[in-house]
Amino acid sequence: MPDIFISEQKNIKAHSKGISTSPPKSVVERHEFHSHNPLSSYCYFPDGIKFVAKDSNEKIVLFLRKHPITNLPWIIISLLLFAAPMVLNSFPLLSFLPDNFKFVAILGWYLVAIAYAFESFLDWFFSVYIITDERVFDVDFVNLIYREITEANIDQIQEVTTKMGGVVRTIFNYGDIYIPTASETPNIEFEAVAHPDQVAKILRELRVEEEKEKIEGRVQ
Amino acid sequence: MGTTLIGFSILGIAKIFALFGLGIYIIFALVVVRQVNLMVETIEVGYEFFIKLIAWAHLIFAVFVFLTALNIL
Numbered sequence: 001m002p003d004i005f006i007s008e009q010k011n012i013k014a015h016s017k018g019i020s021t022s023p024p025k026s027v028v029e030r031h032e033f034h035s036h037n038p039l040s041s042y043c044y045f046p047d048g049i050k051f052v053a054k055d056s057n058e059k060i061v062l063f064l065r066k067h068p069i070t071n072l073p074w075i076i077i078s079l080l081l082f083a084a085p086m087v088l089n090s091f092p093l094l095s096f097l098p099d100n101f102k103f104v105a106i107l108g109w110y111l112v113a114i115a116y117a118f119e120s121f122l123d124w125f126f127s128v129y130i131i132t133d134e135r136v137f138d139v140d141f142v143n144l145i146y147r148e149i150t151e152a153n154i155d156q157i158q159e160v161t162t163k164m165g166g167v168v169r170t171i172f173n174y175g176d177i178y179i180p181t182a183s184e185t186p187n188i189e190f191e192a193v194a195h196p197d198q199v200a201k202i203l204r205e206l207r208v209e210e211e212k213e214k215i216e217g218r219v220q
Numbered sequence: 221m222g223t224t225l226i227g228f229s230i231l232g233i234a235k236i237f238a239l240f241g242l243g244i245y246i247i248f249a250l251v252v253v254r255q256v257n258l259m260v261e262t263i264e265v266g267y268e269f270f271i272k273l274i275a276w277a278h279l280i281f282a283v284f285v286f287l288t289a290l291n292i293l
Contacts, residue, residue: 038266050264063265098231100292104238107285111245114278115252122271126259141259149262 039125041065042194051130053137053149062131062202066124066192067174074120081113129190131202136179138188150188152181155210160203162196179203235293242286249279 036047043049043063054060085106094102123141130137136157138150157179164175169192177190177199193199256275260268 048264048266052262101231101234101238104285104289104293107288108238108242108245111278111282111285114281115248118252118274118278122256122259125265125271126263128263128265139263141255147258147262 039068041067051137051139053151054130054132055134058132058134060130060132061206062129062199064129064131064190064193064199065127067172067194069168069172069174070192071120071124074117078113078117078120081116082110084113085109129193131199131206133206136188136203138190152179152183152188154203154206155214156182157203157207158182160200162200164196177203231293235289238289238293239286242282242289246279246282246286249275249282253279 036043041064044061046060046063049060049063051060094105097105126139126141128137128139130139133154135151135153138148140148140150142148159180161178161180162175163178164170164173169175172194174192174194175196177193177196179188179190180186181188190196190199253272253275256272260272
């Protein structure tokens with residue numbers, strides 16, 4: 001029997017979104033600098049990312065981390081920490097200790113160096129900013145065992161302010177984005193993200209689409 | 221016996237402090253493993269296996285240093 005009526009409700013949202021379930025080709029071209037590598041700091045429509053607070057029908061539009069150049073300080077400090085025992089070997093700093101104590105002291109030093117480098121990497125790797133077609137998330141791992149996930153609906157965003165200043169930030173094109181919201185969480189801040197202007201533009205487009213949906217009464 | 225402090229060997233006291241510090245460090249390494257698990261549960265991006273592997277290797281290294289200190293100090 002032929003179908004008299006087929007609901008197009010499921011497709012309405014996808015069609016109505018400027019940024020829909022898959023990025024249009026022209027939009028992807030605008031994001032030619034993005035990468036789907038798990039270590040990427042700017043990923044547009046990422047593949048295979050699972051996020052605990054994401055709804056099943058929600059689509060991740062942007063996945064951001066701090067710019068990789070922000071890792072330089074801890075990488076340099078880690079290299080110095082690892083090199084220190086070899087360099088300090090020339091100086092008799094631990095000469096008053098017996099050899100067995102010296103050995104354990106050096107092993108202990110390397111333990112601390114490994115912990116510092118690993119913790120710094122984890123802090124960068126897991127502190128992420130996620131923009132979905134419905135919400136904005138700021139995932140922070142503040143310290144050991146403390147996790148903070150801040151979220152706001154796209155339609156609660158009041159304005160988007162980007163801040164980019166300084167020589168390094170200008171050269172590597174990264175900056176901060178402030179997102180005041182009307183929710184209980186007054187502010188969401190993306191720190192040192194790559195291509196902040198592009199991120200602000202995407203947020204603006206998503207806000208416009210949300211407003212359109214509200215006007216047309218298609219809010220889910 | 222070497223230098224003493226109120227009847228205790230200075231190196232003996234240093235050994236106790238070293239072992240205590242390394243014991244605390246093992247707890248820290250355990251917390252790191254727990255933390256990594258928490259992070260991986262929160263967000264899966266890729267490389268989770270390698271990150272967990274590093275956390276466990278760090279814990280094993282901490283235990284190894286503790287046992288080494290226990291034996292040679």
